[in-house]
Amino acid sequence: MPDFLGNFEHLTSLDVGGNQLTSLPDFLGNFEHLTSLDVGGNQLTSLPDFLGNFEHLTSLDVGGNQLTSLPDFLGNFEHLTSLDVGGNQLTSLPDFLGNLEHLTSLYVNGNQLTSLPDFLGNFEHLTSLWMSVVIN
Numbered sequence: 001m002p003d004f005l006g007n008f009e010h011l012t013s014l015d016v017g018g019n020q021l022t023s024l025p026d027f028l029g030n031f032e033h034l035t036s037l038d039v040g041g042n043q044l045t046s047l048p049d050f051l052g053n054f055e056h057l058t059s060l061d062v063g064g065n066q067l068t069s070l071p072d073f074l075g076n077f078e079h080l081t082s083l084d085v086g087g088n089q090l091t092s093l094p095d096f097l098g099n100l101e102h103l104t105s106l107y108v109n110g111n112q113l114t115s116l117p118d119f120l121g122n123f124e125h126l127t128s129l130w131m132s133v134v135i136n
Contacts, residue, residue, distance in 0.1 A: 003025075015036075034057060047067070065088055074096065081105065105127065
């Protein structure tokens with residue numbers, strides 16, 4: 001990604017999905033006003049810690065990458081209404097996702113999940129759920 005993008009510190013929405021990114025540049029950490037971030041469809045194997053500073057996020061798409069786990073800070077996104085972690089290599093969903101009580105859309109399909117956590121039953125605002133479970 002070109003460095004000049006770091007100058008757009010007032011961005012509220014950023015979509016860099018569908019590229020071949022293997023990491024995210026540090027200057028993205030300056031985008032404190034982001035409410036929507038799409039980094040789906042890349043080749044990310046982990047998410048950088050600076051994403052945890054995006055306290056205003058309402059929509060996060062990290063689907064279609066190569067994630068095998070999710071960082072703890074995702075559980076702190078109290079305003080998040082849409083989360084896409086589908087199409088990764090997750091074998092389970094971490095309990096801290098249960099903190100995201102305002103979710104209306106959750107995409108967990110296309111992973112290696114063998115079961116679904118009980119906390120999914122607590123998402124009283126959920127209107128869309130995409131999931132798949134691998135049965136052995």
